[in-house]
Amino acid sequence: MNGRRRLGLAALALPIVAGLVWLGIWQVHRLAWKRALIAQVAHKLASAPVDAPGADRWPALSSADSYTRLVVRGRYIPAVPTFVQAATTLGPGYWVLSPLRSDRGFTLLINRGFVPQGDKARPIPTPAGEVAVTGLLRLNEPKGGFLRANDPADDRWYSRDVNAIAAKRGIGPVAPYFVDADAQASPGWPRGGLTVIRFPNNHLQYALTWFAMAALLAGAVGWMALRPSKD
Known part of the structure; x- marks a missing residue:
């Protein structure tokens, strides 16, 4: 493969490598956000109950108030x-x-x-x-x-x-x-306390996958650029 073709393929591959790195960095940020969310919810669950919001607070309620x-x-x-x-x-x-x-x-x-x-x-x-x-x-x-x-x-x-x-x-x-x-002390139905609180957290795995793909592609481009030309 001559030098011109190698430069052309590298020019095509480098933006893809950059995109994969960006995806990995984005997943790292998502990981930090998810860990903060999980910690926030855990803190709420361990806190003493507060009065249910009245009508004056309804317009300001958001997902941050959940749980x-x-x-x-x-x-x-x-x-x-x-x-x-x-x-x-x-x-x-x-x-x-x-x-x-x-x-x-x-x-x-x-x-x-x-x-x-x-x-x-x-x-x-x-x-x-x-x-x-x-x-x-x-x-x-x-x-x-x-x-x-x-x-x-x-x-x-x-x-x-x-x-x-x-x-x-x-x-x-x-x-x-x-x-x-909440769950009640008395037995029978309806049975409270069964709220499902689960936040899937696969962001580290996704980040490592994107970074690995970027490294493999960058390595392939580097190998292609450095290998002796057969021309």
């Missing part, structure tokens, strides 16, 4: 529970959502916990009287799930879309979040 431990006091509103398809360590079934009117005057949905598929048809009584619920703040889920869209008309739910559920149940405006209730 904050909350406590809310009030009374459940008598209403038909909403069953949302779920898959947990206990198998397939449903989350049971019920509206609660807080003692501070706003309404929010409580994910009281999980019930197996066969328990959906059984009566699930709503707790009476004043209650105090502790759990995790979860933001509204309006986009459906399990590759299926929610169907309010048929009361079929695949994600916890609090606004659509509130409209279906006729309970008026609700908080833009729901609370995943």
